[in-house]
Each structure stands twice: as C-alpha cells, then as structure tokens.
Amino acid sequence: MKIILMFLLFPIFCLTQNKKDIGKDFVEGLYSEKIEKSYSYLDSSITAKFSLEQLKATLADVGNQFGNFKGVIEVNNENNIYYYYCDFEKTKIDMMITFNDVNKIAGFYYVPHKSFDTDNTQNKNTK
Numbered sequence: 001m002k003i004i005l006m007f008l009l010f011p012i013f014c015l016t017q018n019k020k021d022i023g024k025d026f027v028e029g030l031y032s033e034k035i036e037k038s039y040s041y042l043d044s045s046i047t048a049k050f051s052l053e054q055l056k057a058t059l060a061d062v063g064n065q066f067g068n069f070k071g072v073i074e075v076n077n078e079n080n081i082y083y084y085y086c087d088f089e090k091t092k093i094d095m096m097i098t099f100n101d102v103n104k105i106a107g108f109y110y111v112p113h114k115s116f117d118t119d120n121t122q123n124k125n126t127k
Contacts, residue, residue: 020075023082023097026105030059031069043104062110066091076116085113 017025022041029038039052063069067089076083083094094113100106 017103019080019082019099019103020077022099022103023084023105024072024075026097026108027072027084027086027095030055031063035059041105043100043106045106066093076114078116083111083114083116 025034026038026041029035035056036052039047039055042050070087070089073085073087073092076085080099082097082099084097085092085094092113094111096107096109096111097105098107
C-alpha cells in the first residue's frame, strides 16, 4: 500500500519542484543511496538507452577520475541550462543539466567550470 501511495504522490512532488531544485536533488542523489530517485528524474529518451546499472558504472568511473563527491558549491542558470558547480576530492567541475518541457532531465554533462557574471544570470549560491 505504501508503495502505491508513493507512486501516486511522486508526480505531484515533481510538479511542485522547480528545475533548480530538481537538478540539485539529481546531482546529490547520484552520489548517495538515492541514485534510484535521481534516475527517476531522467527523461524516458535517456532511460530507454541508459539503464540504472550503466549509470552506476559511469559514476564509478567518475569517482575514480574526480574522487569522492563533496557537494554542490553553487547553481547557475543561463538560457534554461543549469550549471551545478560540484566539489569533488580531486577537482571542481560543473554538471550542466538541460530539462524538457515537463521538468524531466533531457541531458547532463560534466563540463569545465564556467564563471558567471551575477548581473546577467540567475546565480543562486547554495552554500
């Protein structure tokens, strides 16, 4: 019964969150026991081609390269693309996330950190 209730309430929860919060939950969940929740934020065009097990394997490779995830330093938005500045043991790097029209993640990529002019973007410091 609890599982059925969770599935019924999950879409409502997703609709009430904004893209910035969804992305932050996604990033933080990737590096915790909440990876299944992060996977649920992905658009079906991604999940149809990229299984949860493949995501876990990719994240293990990321961990080997960047070290352990420490947290999100800041979040920036530019032209509906969100940049989550991530702190890892070995480096700091942005995770760039794009969303579709129903707030599902349509793409995510690690990119070199981009500095933002706070006058021209919606810079939201999360620390």
